[in-house]
Structure formats: C-alpha cells, structure tokens
Amino acid sequence: MVDEVFQAFRNSSNEVRFSFDIANKEVGVKLLITAKEFSLLNKIEITDSRLKVLSQLRNENKKVKFIYTLTGNINIIKNETQNFKKLKELDVKIINLKFSRNIEDLFKIIIDNGFNCYVWGVNTKMGMKKVIELNYHNQRVKAIYTNYPDILFDFIMEYFK
Secondary structure, three states: OHHHHHHHHOOOOOOOOEEEEOOOHHHHHHHHHHHHHOOOHHHEEEEEOOHHHHHHHHHHOOOOEEEEEEOOOHHHHHHHHHHHHHHHHOOOOEEEEEOOOOHHHHHHHHHHOOOEEEEEOOOOHHHHHHHHOOOEOOEOOOEEOOOOHHHHHHHHHHHOO
C-alpha cells in the first residue's frame, strides 16, 4: 500500500511530505527501506511517542526526519523535559502535540525548549482557528493534523484572505 502512495506522488512538488505514525520498529525499518527504494527519504517524517523506537530507527538512518508525539496534557509535558535532551541527541526538531484545552501552555513549553510544534487531533473549526492563531516568540504551529483536511483547507483560505 505504501508503495502505491509513493508511486502516485513520486513526481509531485517538493512541498509534498509524507507523515507516518508507526506501529513498531519493524514497520519503521520497512518504511525506511521502501522510501529509499523510491528516493523519497527526504520527503518522509516518522512520528512516534516512544523514544526507544526513535532511537533504534535513528541507528538505521541518520538523516530521516523524526517527530516525537506527546499524547498527554500539561502535567505529562512537564515531566517530558527530561526527555528533551534525548530528543535533541536524536536530532528530533519537532514535537507533535495532541490538541487540548491548554494548548497555549503546551505550545510555549515546546517553543521554550527549542522545538517546533505540530498539532494533531484538530477536528473542529474553532480548534483550527485556535491553532492557527497560536504565536509565541514569533513561532507558529508548523503543521496541523486533522480528520477533515478539506474543511481545514477551506478555513485557511478564508482566514488568510
């Protein structure tokens, strides 16, 4: 199936990126092999919430873009600060944050620790607006994951008219 997606978008613009949440290390390794076969390693992002898995995959490929997914709330992210050093050692530059009510605080902590931010689970127009308007030290959310990309696209087009 991934082969079909890569084939379909192989010659697309340089702006197209592929983001994959992986089930385990083995899936990640197979993904790396397939992306390499299609010469698309520079266009994939592997997202996972397990430092151990990201570390194992970093040993497989030194350049692929990794994104660390946080699944919790503000209390959990405060405990994550001990992992920020490890993330930097793994060359992780982006933290993928679950959309929540206290997203502003979480976003600030991520930016203060030198990371960029993606947000997942943004499935309402109100949530989309909230994420688009986040701005801290001239930093904004770099990507939004939603189950409704058509609604997000239309909302962005109208918002930035």
